[in-house]
Amino acid sequence: MRKDPARPSWADVTPKHLFLNRRALIGGALALGVAAPVAAKIAARPSPYSTDAAPNSYEQITGYNNYYEFGWDKGDPAQNAGRLKTDPWSVEIGGLVDRPGSWPLDDVLRTAPAEERIYRFRCVEAWSMVIPWIGFPLAALLERAGVQPGAKYVAFQTLYRPEEMPGQRAPGIDWPYVEGLRLDEAMHPLTLLTYGLYGEALPNQNGAPLRIVVPWKYGFKSIKSIVKISLVAEEPRTTWKELQPREYGFYANVNPAVDHPRWSQATERVIGAGFLTPRRATEPFNGYGDQVAGIYQGMDLRKSY
Template structure:
């Protein structure tokens, strides 16, 4: 079943990728603190799904990253211009240790593991992606969350000279997103720095992005440069742009249709143009881990 989690799944069980990973890339990434151990040694975390991952080509060539354009292949075509080294993330608001943190310092000391997560886009397509990253909760614990904090706000880098989509209209840049604090602290919520045993490709949100697997993909903000703890619900780009279509919570819910299409099924990328439609699971199959976060809430209203 799509939402079933396993503890013993190995890299070799799901993909032959380990047989051709470039060791030079692994070593370079490891030096920056961004990559898992060498090929063939990666073990999945206990939250991984047992679904087979999509190929690296599919994952890196079919993306929504509107900073590079509106077409699915625009990120792969244009993201190469993005400078990702050096990189820092400003952490502020209701925290004990605010500051600008270099990427290597952010990653240092974090328990980086592999998470094979189902990914569900609000456009009703899906993938399975083998991320490498660490729990957001570990970083928040490290900077010290103050008692008044209720939400976590995120911001994507703004560089129109490198990101051609930011030169146009349609979205108020930079891209912003947010989570409730309890959502951010859930062990499923990670900051990803790699996929398929390599450092994160630029079109997938390099060098560091959020991954929240029970929510639609637009919540998993890419190329993060700012994290702010706040006592007020933060602005989010798509809710601000079209509130009748995109809510703050954005939990995968097959019972609540998008105004322009059904969410009851999804098209699995890689299954062919006319095949691969699958049933959509509540919370993308992660209900056992997250349903309690929304006890008593009307998820048709709080969409």
């Protein structure tokens, strides 16, 4: 159940280990290409959108992942992502923006507000986790780049480096991975540009050094290891829609009423709950309907799946 933003709870008191120093993140953990504890200088406060549900353990969050650039099994990313080099890193921002160019990671992260926030979101595929992300609304970066009036969508591209990402050497997917959002989705305050979790830099297997988190959509929309962001007028191509258009639509909103052609999406398995624990009912928009349902008013979400 999503928390009422007007009613903070005991969980709003930030434990010491969840403090994060952005500068230390850039200069230390990212330079090593691994997640490492960072110094405590800037408090990362809980977001008013955070769930009251307890987060999964760090081990669960970093050891059970979908990141096909590093393999198809859930444990492959943790095993194979260590060779990925994330420093230096830059993001190309282009298309219908006022200030296009190659933005170094340090410059991107300067967009973060002075008081960073922890977003404790439920994330869903056919299974779900609660993850304490560290990030800020993507809208802040897009506004800084200057969104031009003709922009209707935002396209994203993942790093392509097959010598470090062994899954990219395998057939089956047209690499690099690409995704996209409608502009109003991208500008929504729940859409995060994320660079940490559990008070640490993002581990490689979770999308280091920079990823998107869109908590009301299925996980494949939350693109990892971003190197390119483009503002465009037409709906961009997306990897899974091109690969299996009957199974994976552009919107990918969590919708228990629309089954995947090969399985029901009415229930989900909660990671960490144990295999004997019954599956839980999937919530429309992953429980964030109060915040996001309005932007789809008038749309047939069975057709725009």
